[in-house]
Amino acid sequence: MDEHGKKKTWKPRPRYMGKITKFYRDKGYGFIVSDYDGESYFFHISQFVDDLPERGMIVNFMINTNKETGKQYCSNCLVVEYPPERRGRR
Numbered sequence: 001m002d003e004h005g006k007k008k009t010w011k012p013r014p015r016y017m018g019k020i021t022k023f024y025r026d027k028g029y030g031f032i033v034s035d036y037d038g039e040s041y042f043f044h045i046s047q048f049v050d051d052l053p054e055r056g057m058i059v060n061f062m063i064n065t066n067k068e069t070g071k072q073y074c075s076n077c078l079v080v081e082y083p084p085e086r087r088g089r090r
Helices: none
Strands: 016-024 029-034 040-044 058-065 072-081
Touching (some): 029 058, 040 058
Parallel strands (some): 040 072
Antiparallel strands (some): 029 040
């Protein structure tokens, strides 16, 4: 129940597609440019569940907002397509 006594209903959160444009392996973070709005979103390496991120990957992800800073970031990142130079050698 919410603060008004109404039953909370679950709504699926949207997922987006984008491309990793920057990745700092030594620091463990990078940025994804969204195909949806063209914005660049921060991601941490821990948000990749199926592979290690690298520049040029096409990924599917969710957008969250940091409650303390109000900044948006990527989560639950899944690799959809590998960069051309890596295809075929997983």
